[in-house]
Amino acid sequence: ITLPNAISIAGPINIYGGAINVNNNVTTSSGDILMRASGTFTIASSKAITNSSGNTVITTSKFVNNAGSTALSNTNSGASKYWQVWSTNADPYNGSTGDTVGSLAYDYKQYNINYGASPSGTGRALLYSYAPTLTFSLTGTVSKTYDGTDTATLTSSNxxxxxxxxxDSITYNKPTSGTYDTKNxxxxxxxxxxxxTLTSVASSTSKPVYGYSVAAxxxxxxxxxxxxxxANISATKTYDGGITLTSGQVTITGVTVGANTEVLTYTGTASLSDANVATSNKYVVPTSMTLANGGxxxxxxxxxxxxLPSNAYNATSNRATVNTANLTVTADNQTTTYGTVISTGTGKT
Known part of the structure; x- marks a missing residue:
């Protein structure tokens, strides 16, 4: 159907056809306009569909607006009247087969909706059966030092x-907590x-957009x-003049989760940085040690x-204590007469 001549009446306008070409102005001062095209609906350059009283509804398989921002006019929009364009185009944003909106000033867009359903917004609308799907993904790196839990901490950049x-601009919540597959x-x-979850969607003109689905x-x-x-290494021994440590003198612990502190063992040789009691900041030399699983x-x-901690003293991760040894006193086996001073020997050892 081609409309070569202007239509201007005081009453409703209903036009049904395959392809509809609006090649002249269509105006009503009373009632609604309903124009349903099973094919392409085209508004020619410099032409307009104007409704000063009711609503204007267009349904089509492809909408082509060659008239720009003035193609659809509803001068009674303050009284909750509107225009709607319902498109069943399977790919409305395709460069060659898509719709041409032509800078129409709409109040909202909605996807995944068919004519006859109730839209989510109010006012002038572009309504599509086309149903885009959003897919959320994780990206970047989430890292931490082992802490005995599988808790992951994320940021918005992930x-x-x-x-x-x-x-369209997508706004969605980005949880800061997740889980690793294992704690290890x-x-x-x-x-x-x-x-x-999806929070909201806005168009490039900052208008609300409805109807996106979410994959997961x-x-x-x-x-x-x-x-x-x-790992935290500590050692305690009694002074014996040497730096060698036995396994019973060394304790190796890890992180604490709840009330439980992880315990490890080692293979190889453990030794002290210094054998003396008075030397401060002693530590375990880890260079000949290899960590092993606990019990x-x-x-x-x-x-x-x-x-293993570094080869240096650390009050938390690498410290050692050498306790004083008992001194043994033994008297010499000597004989003397009461009242006589022993003149040789030390008298004790």
Missing amino acids: YSVSGAVNS VGTSKTVSVTSV TSISGSIGTITAAT TGLTTGLASNYA
């Missing part, structure tokens, strides 16, 4: 979203997050890294989750 169309040290670990609100990605924690139970520590 999130991305794809699937937005027509320069590793790289490319799977981090999972739940409750990633629980997402995961191989973005996790857990690095080894520093069984809640306090078992895995050696792979820890690193």
Whole structure:
């Protein structure tokens, strides 16, 4: 159907057809305008559809506006009247087969809606059966030092979203807490997050957009890294003149989770930095030690989750104590007459 001549009446206008070409102005001062095209609906350059009283509704499989921002006019919009363009175009933003909106000043857009359904917004609207889907993803790196838990801490930069169309701006919540696949040290670990939900969508002209679907609100990605924690070594021995330590004199602990502190063992040789009691800031020399797993139970520590402390004193991670040894006093085996002073020997050892 082609409308070569102007239409100006005081009453409703209803036009149905395959393709509809509006090649002249269409105006009503009373009633609604309903124009339904099963094919392409085209508004020619410099032409307009004007309604000064009611609503204007257009349905089409492809909307082409060659008249720009003045193509649709509803001068009674202050009385809650509107215009609506309903498009069933399967790809409305395709450069060759998509719709041409032509800078129409709309109040909102909505996707995944068909003519006859109730829109989510009010006012002038672009309404599409086209149903875009948003996909949330995790990106970047989430890292921490081993702490005995699988808790992951994320920032907003760890999130991305794809699937937005027509320069729509997507706002969604970005949880700061997630979980690693395990609590143990590793790289490319799977981090999972739940409750990633869509908050709002705005068009490039800052108008609300409705109708996006979301692929999933629980997402995961191989973005996790857990690095080894520093094991805490302490040693206590009684002075014996040497620096060698036995396994019973060395304690190795790790992180504390709840009421449980992880315990480790070692292989190799442990020794002191100094053998003397009075020397301050003594520590365990770790260069000949290799961490080993602890025993069984809640306090078992895995050696792979820890690193030995540096070869230096640290009040928390590497310290040693040498206690004083008892002095043994033995008297010499000598004989004397009462009242006589022993003149030779020390009298004791």
